[in-house]
Amino acid sequence: MDEPSATQPPPPDADADAGADARAHAGAGVIATRGLTKRYRGGQLAVDGLDLTVPAGSVFGFLGPNGSGKTTTIRMLMGLIAPTSGTARVLGQPMPRASRAVLPQVGALIEGPALYGFLSGRDNLTRYDAADPTADPRTRRTRVAQALDRVGLSAAAGKKAKAYSLGMKQRLGLAAALLQPRRLLVLDEPTNGLDPQGMREIRTLVRELAFDGTTVFLSSHLLDEIEQVCTHAAVMAQGRLVTQGAVSDLAAGARGRLVVTTPDPGDAARVLKEQGVGDLVVAEDRVTGEPPERDLAEVNAALVTAGVRVRGFGVERASLEDAFVALTGEGFDVAG
Numbered sequence: 001m002d003e004p005s006a007t008q009p010p011p012p013d014a015d016a017d018a019g020a021d022a023r024a025h026a027g028a029g030v031i032a033t034r035g036l037t038k039r040y041r042g043g044q045l046a047v048d049g050l051d052l053t054v055p056a057g058s059v060f061g062f063l064g065p066n067g068s069g070k071t072t073t074i075r076m077l078m079g080l081i082a083p084t085s086g087t088a089r090v091l092g093q094p095m096p097r098a099s100r101a102v103l104p105q106v107g108a109l110i111e112g113p114a115l116y117g118f119l120s121g122r123d124n125l126t127r128y129d130a131a132d133p134t135a136d137p138r139t140r141r142t143r144v145a146q147a148l149d150r151v152g153l154s155a156a157a158g159k160k161a162k163a164y165s166l167g168m169k170q171r172l173g174l175a176a177a178l179l180q181p182r183r184l185l186v187l188d189e190p191t192n193g194l195d196p197q198g199m200r201e202i203r204t205l206v207r208e209l210a211f212d213g214t215t216v217f218l219s220s221h222l223l224d225e226i227e228q229v230c231t232h233a234a235v236m237a238q239g240r241l242v243t244q245g246a247v248s249d250l251a252a253g254a255r256g257r258l259v260v261t262t263p264d265p266g267d268a269a270r271v272l273k274e275q276g277v278g279d280l281v282v283a284e285d286r287v288t289g290e291p292p293e294r295d296l297a298e299v300n301a302a303l304v305t306a307g308v309r310v311r312g313f314g315v316e317r318a319s320l321e322d323a324f325v326a327l328t329g330e331g332f333d334v335a336g
């Protein structure tokens with residue numbers, strides 16, 4: 001990490017400016033970046049001209065393989081590092097300048113929660129709450145109990161945090177982020193390293209939080225995770241934005257694959273190739289490929305005319321993965 005700009009006090013007029021900024025940018029998105037760029041001191045261009053718009057009330061998936069610039073972007077959004085160029089606004093205010101006004105309204109879980117293993121889950125939260133100068137000590141116990149309940153850790157509240165599973169630690173981190181009401185939650189790879197059960201718990205929690213009206217911005221390198229929990233997504237590759245929008249629109253932008261089920265797969269593949277179907281894959285009685293531009297009724301008729309026995313013929317719904325492949329011409333390589 002470099003440039004600890006978040007620790008610098010904002011200039012004296014920042015709050016007044018921030019108010020004017022907020023009014024001028026109302027409706028511009030809970031997060032809005034323009035040309036946001038970060039080049040690290042070593043010369044690595046980690047984020048390149050990012051224009052991101054996160055609508056209020058969305059569960060926004062920030063998707064990209066390892067090393068595509070997600071964490072760097074999140075650090076800039078949270079005012080932890082300064083951009084090389086471009087601007088970032090969070091809740092309508094400029095970051096890192098308005099950090100002091102913005103960050104209390106944002107719950108963040110970045111790179112795993114910082115926990116004291118020798119303290120219980122409850123005592124960890126009590127410490128977090130006590131570190132917040134705006135938190136009333138008289139209502140601390142209630143706040144901590146409610147946060148534990150919110151993430152399903154009430155029964156394990158008395159256990160030492162070092163005895164928690166990774167999933168429980170993540171949930172405790174989320175509970176810390178939820179001690180105060182938040183307008184925005186920023187979660188960096190919240191399910192990374194969790195087992196399937198832990199992943200399900202975090203995803204359910206994210207959906208519940210969104211249902212309550214909190215905007216959730218979460219990064220992930222897992223396409224199916226984004227499809228399962230997110231309403232909107234942005235796709236990053238090598239520091240650049242590939243696409244962004246509603247998840248349903250992104251997937252619809254890509255054509256699904258043509259799937260033919262037949263006891264004559266060899267003949268079917270030959271006819272489909274003649275009909276202009278690309279990227280053919282034969283797997284037992286299923287032949288799949290890229291649908292051609294022409295009317296699919298003609299393709300089906302050609303199969304029947306050639307004597308191919310067709311049991312099933314259709315186009316599978318496109319997934320976000322299809323969209324990613326169509327946009328980048330590459331597979332989605334999670335190893336990056």
Ligand SMILES: Nc1ncnc2c1ncn2[C@@H]1O[C@H](COP(=O)(O)OP(=O)(O)OP(=O)(O)O)[C@@H](O)[C@H]1O
Pocket residue numbers: 001002040041042044045046064065066067068069070071072073221
């Ligand atoms: N402090 C740093 N100094 C120099 N280069 C860095 C630094 N942090 C990250 N990078 C580089 O910037 C690029 C983007 O990294 P970043 O961590 O933002 O990606 P990411 O999408 O979050 O990946 P991951 O999921 O692995 O964290 C990578 O090439 C990385 O090596």
